Amino acid sequence: MNRQGSPLWELTIARLREFYREPGAVFWTFGFPVLLAIGLGIAFRARPVEKPRVAIVDEQSSAWIAQAIATDDTVVAEALPEVEAANQLRIGAVDVVVRAEPGVEHAVIYRLDPTREASRAARLTFDTALQKSLGRSDVVIGREQPVTESGARYIDFLMPGLIGLNLMGSSMWGIGYAVVWDRKRKLLKRYIATPMRRSHYLLSYLLSRLLFMVVEVAALAGFGFLVFGVTLHGSIVGVALVSLLAAFSFAGLSLLVAARAQSIEAASGWMNFAMMPMYVLSGSFFAYTRFPELTHPFIQLLPLTAANDALRAIINDGASVASTLPQMVVLGAWAVLTFAVALRWFRWQ
């Protein structure tokens, strides 16, 4: 008699073997999020602050303006013929065009598109420089304190969101396809012809997700630390706990989505249907506070929002594990409910 493994263990091991023997699946789970982080990291890297670009109309009457700001270093100003200046403004190559108001001494006209933030800033900066050079003195002294330390950059905001997003995506694609494929090739039917417990089959997905979760989170967080210096301000136990609950809730959701689908196409549709709202709403790429305040309580009930919020609080703000309890309750509830419903609804043949 061979030593006989427990069915749940054997099912989980089989799941893992099937996964790592599929090179494509490995790439999409681990390689893709790292590539995404690299791309976004490059796009949002720290850059030297760009100075406003101002065109001064090249005419006799406006010459005093150019003279006045000749020694200023807060703006980049150049003299351009009127038509050329208008063109540059239209295509956004300069932020604002300035010229002297005809017939009025020490009066200027700014031409700009007021809906462009950069143009309004350029107008203010230029105006200040001009006034100062002609003798205006400030009554309040303002000093800038640049924010560059780790924890406050966009990449710091992005990294926990990417971890949450990846936990959702890899679970959906990994579980959804595997279940539907097992159903399509009648392997599910073959399994239920044995005394295998149906809950064991579904639980094996949760357990295998648990192992993937560890690798995924470690890969992304390690990458974020090594390449962008994204550091963990809170407890690693908290990150592990939130990731675990998130992995379970997404696994449950994936099983639910794949519970009845008969074809890969149908499953893809349902997976996108489930993921799309969270992709947009759950604050992976930008804060959901941009949506109307009325919607926030609903957005916060989404599992990806809960995962992102809790991960951000622990990783970026060093929040205590206890303070993320509301998010953990949301994730736990999703895990339990989706798994229970999936088990009831599941189509085995």
Next chain:
Amino acid sequence: MAGRIEQPTIGPADHAGEVALRCRGLIKRYEDIVAVNGLDLEVMRGECFGLLGPNGAGKTTTIEILEGLNFGNSGEVELLGRNWGSGHDQEMRERIGIQLQETQLADRLTVEEVLRLFRSFYQRGRDIDEVIGLVELDSKRRAAVQKLSGGQRQRLALACALISDPDILFLDEPTTGLDPQARQRVWQVIEGFLGRGGTVVLTTHYMEEAAHLCDRVGIMDLGKLIALDSPNALIDQLGVDQIIEFETDNGFSGDWLATLPGVKSTQRRMHRQVLQVDQVPTALPALLAALQQRSIEARNITVHRATLDDVFVHLTGKALRDE
């Protein structure tokens, strides 16, 4: 594991004469068709029973209801003294081995891994190495399922059915699509199981398979059993000694052949003419003379003993397989 009943291992001889499975008045309707239409069946322990019939006869529906994978609209199924859905399903599943028509096992697992997985589902069962040896996959034990040939996959499916050391083995078209040599090897495995006193219920549309393996066969057509007996008895009931077959061009009309001496009846099957004959020494010369007289070119004339194919044609007027 809790909740499962320990199964004592009892030698096959102890069960001789017991009923392995029984069904009465089984009816299964789908939206537009009646797949099984009032089926009564009894299979004894140690018996090899074959359900025969063309595609769409209701064989697969019937065997899946017996396996507890499908349910009839009415009728009763009793398997090893238990009924499906009466709270003993797990215990019943422990004791049967199933091979479905066209199951694809996990492609990327190896032979050994698939069997270890299936073995883990059962309380009792056979050693993995022993079963691998039984189906002659020793050299493939570390090969991925996707690298196996059709015959090897079929033997692996059989191994999955045998891993629990079942009392009853259900096989749905175990050799469809296999070449003769691969089919022979599957037969050997089934015969080995029967030799241990196991009970087999199989479906097939290969007559030679039924004749070779089965103690009794039930011929199904349109959801009903139209004949039920041992292969030899069914052939004897035809009341004919031999079959003469030959090929002609299309358009040949051979109804007059039935009037030849020694010929009992005749049918046209595609481009072949089939004659049921009770006296070959009389019928054959008369046939040849008649064909020559009418200048009909007959090719591939064969004389053989009546087979289950002939029984089926006789009973239904249809060929068993689409040729």
